[in-house]
Amino acid sequence: MDWFTENQTDNLRLSVSVKQTLLDTRSEFQHVSVVETEQYGTLLALDGFIQTNDVDEFVYHEMIAHVPLITHSNPRRVLVIGGGDGGAVRECVKHASVERVDLVEIDGRVIDACRRFFPNIACELDNPRVRVHVADGIRFIQEVTDPYDVVIIDSSEPVGPGEGLFTPEFYGNVARALAPEGLMVAQTESPWINGHVVQRAYRGIRSAFPLTALYLANVPTYPTGMWSFTMGSKVHNPRRPVGLDRAAALQTRYYTPEVHQAAFALPPFVAALWREVEAK
Amino acid sequence: MDWFTENQTDNLRLSVSVKQTLLDTRSEFQHVSVVETEQYGTLLALDGFIQTNDVDEFVYHEMIAHVPLITHSNPRRVLVIGGGDGGAVRECVKHASVERVDLVEIDGRVIDACRRFFPNIACELDNPRVRVHVADGIRFIQEVTDPYDVVIIDSSEPVGPGEGLFTPEFYGNVARALAPEGLMVAQTESPWINGHVVQRAYRGIRSAFPLTALYLANVPTYPTGMWSFTMGSKVHNPRRPVGLDRAAALQTRYYTPEVHQAAFALPPFVAALWREVEAK
Numbered sequence: 001m002d003w004f005t006e007n008q009t010d011n012l013r014l015s016v017s018v019k020q021t022l023l024d025t026r027s028e029f030q031h032v033s034v035v036e037t038e039q040y041g042t043l044l045a046l047d048g049f050i051q052t053n054d055v056d057e058f059v060y061h062e063m064i065a066h067v068p069l070i071t072h073s074n075p076r077r078v079l080v081i082g083g084g085d086g087g088a089v090r091e092c093v094k095h096a097s098v099e100r101v102d103l104v105e106i107d108g109r110v111i112d113a114c115r116r117f118f119p120n121i122a123c124e125l126d127n128p129r130v131r132v133h134v135a136d137g138i139r140f141i142q143e144v145t146d147p148y149d150v151v152i153i154d155s156s157e158p159v160g161p162g163e164g165l166f167t168p169e170f171y172g173n174v175a176r177a178l179a180p181e182g183l184m185v186a187q188t189e190s191p192w193i194n195g196h197v198v199q200r201a202y203r204g205i206r207s208a209f210p211l212t213a214l215y216l217a218n219v220p221t222y223p224t225g226m227w228s229f230t231m232g233s234k235v236h237n238p239r240r241p242v243g244l245d246r247a248a249a250l251q252t253r254y255y256t257p258e259v260h261q262a263a264f265a266l267p268p269f270v271a272a273l274w275r276e277v278e279a280k
Numbered sequence: 281m282d283w284f285t286e287n288q289t290d291n292l293r294l295s296v297s298v299k300q301t302l303l304d305t306r307s308e309f310q311h312v313s314v315v316e317t318e319q320y321g322t323l324l325a326l327d328g329f330i331q332t333n334d335v336d337e338f339v340y341h342e343m344i345a346h347v348p349l350i351t352h353s354n355p356r357r358v359l360v361i362g363g364g365d366g367g368a369v370r371e372c373v374k375h376a377s378v379e380r381v382d383l384v385e386i387d388g389r390v391i392d393a394c395r396r397f398f399p400n401i402a403c404e405l406d407n408p409r410v411r412v413h414v415a416d417g418i419r420f421i422q423e424v425t426d427p428y429d430v431v432i433i434d435s436s437e438p439v440g441p442g443e444g445l446f447t448p449e450f451y452g453n454v455a456r457a458l459a460p461e462g463l464m465v466a467q468t469e470s471p472w473i474n475g476h477v478v479q480r481a482y483r484g485i486r487s488a489f490p491l492t493a494l495y496l497a498n499v500p501t502y503p504t505g506m507w508s509f510t511m512g513s514k515v516h517n518p519r520r521p522v523g524l525d526r527a528a529a530l531q532t533r534y535y536t537p538e539v540h541q542a543a544f545a546l547p548p549f550v551a552a553l554w555r556e557v558e559a560k
Contacts, residue, residue: 011318015293038291218506225505226498254547262542267534
């Protein structure tokens with residue numbers, strides 16, 4: 001039996017048995033591989049790190065999209081940076097208020113691979129409300145003229161192409177690209193083993209937004225199974241979401257209004273990461 | 281570099297690098313191994329399945345103990361079945377109301393190994409309020425004459441020595457061993473890959489208790505990182521815990537009153553496991 005193994009850290013590995021390799025190529029930016037697994041169905045890895053798969057993808061995509069969109073009173077224009085698999089886009093267009101989603105993915109090969117091998121994730125990329133831009137999100141955000149209500153930063157790790165998406169300059173540009181009631185969310189890795197990423201994102205986002213908040217979800221194929229998301233918001237408080245009446249219309253398998261609230265209940269060892277930053 | 285690998289399923293493996301093997305033996309009941317790892321410190325495995333480790337043990341032990349104890353109005357007598365590492369016991373004696381904790385572990389070798397290699401977990405086994413019984417929990421529960429306020433079933437998987445701890449007969453005996461306001465909790469595996477265990481425990485526990493509830497916690501070294509606990513209760517509702525005023529006195533790294541409430545917010549794909557049982 002063949003196995004796909006991710007080196008989650010130097011001392012921690014997750015392995016899944018592989019039925020067949022569907023794609024194994026190098027793009028301009030990274031190594032792109034797609035494998036068919038027994039445990040998690042079809043699975044996408046970039047530079048050896050699992051990005052998404054058929055079985056647990058709904059958790060990450062629902063939680064990165066619905067938490068910010070339900071926090072906002074009337075999200076109409078959404079920008080997704082990264083997220084070339086289309087999963088976040090698919091969740092955004094479930095909201096009737098959303099008129100336009102711009103997806104900005106730097107690596108066209110990722111979009112192509114997902115259209116081909118993940119039809120259930122990439123299924124809304126051709127929705128008439130969606131525009132796909134193969135472009136650098138760092139440059140794209142600097143040139144925004146028509147502001148967004150919500151910006152979703154669905155990036156890979158802060159190494160390689162994802163690096164520049166974790167800087168204070170970038171978060172400042174996101175704030176400028178947002179309408180007066182706008183808000184953003186970024187995936188910020190595992191509090192257990194990437195506490196420095198949580199802290200780095202917090203330092204940057206709190207320098208650009210008056211309201212910040214951290215929330216959690218369980219993603220089995222990400223290291224430790226505990227994943228964090230950091231929000232920056234101009235006026236709306238994600239712990240008192242004003243759009244809960246719209247949540248009932250969403251077809252979901254992880255997100256509910258109760259899960260939304262629960263995701264902000266941080267264990268003390270997680271809350272300590274932010275307190276460390278504040279103490280400096 | 282040596283690696284300890286757990287076959288979480290036939291198609292899923294977690295591996296941690298090993299600095300040294302501290303114990304590798306076969307008891308009357310199971311294979312007992314203790315390894316020193318880089319990622320998770322000292323780690324205990326029974327029959328190849330990770331049971332506990334220095335780094336993330338606080339999550340499981342706090343959540344299996346404080347959720348039932350804070351749900352109860354005045355827990356004085358507690359029974360822990362399994363849990364030979366002493367972690368659940370350590371959390372129970374943090375409660376000033378608790379006068380007596382009986383620990384019933386079938387495998388004395390597990391207790392010995394934990395006293396020796398996990399001093400921070402087994403540290404309360406010699407507390408004067410604690411009695412350690414090397415005995416079969418299934419038989420012990422049948423012979424209880426002085427009822428308990430809380431029973432904690434801190435078992436291994438429902439194969440091998442843990443098997444008989446998941447039957448309706450056993451849960452019925454637990455109910456009989458509990459005082460009129462008593463309640464129980466059992467660890468019930470991962471909803472992602474052991475949904476049948478969640479369902480089996482639910483069927484058995486609801487046949488013995490008027491109130492049942494399922495809650496979740498993130499344990500990185502358990503398969504999928506999402507772990508479930510099932511409660512059975514005679515009168516106290518764990519979603520409206522009456523002991524929250526006592527929670528402030530607990531020194532914890534995962535449990536808080538807010539985390540207690542949040543743990544019962546089930547994603548729809550988890551709640552569906554119980555609905556399937558009810559539909560039958």
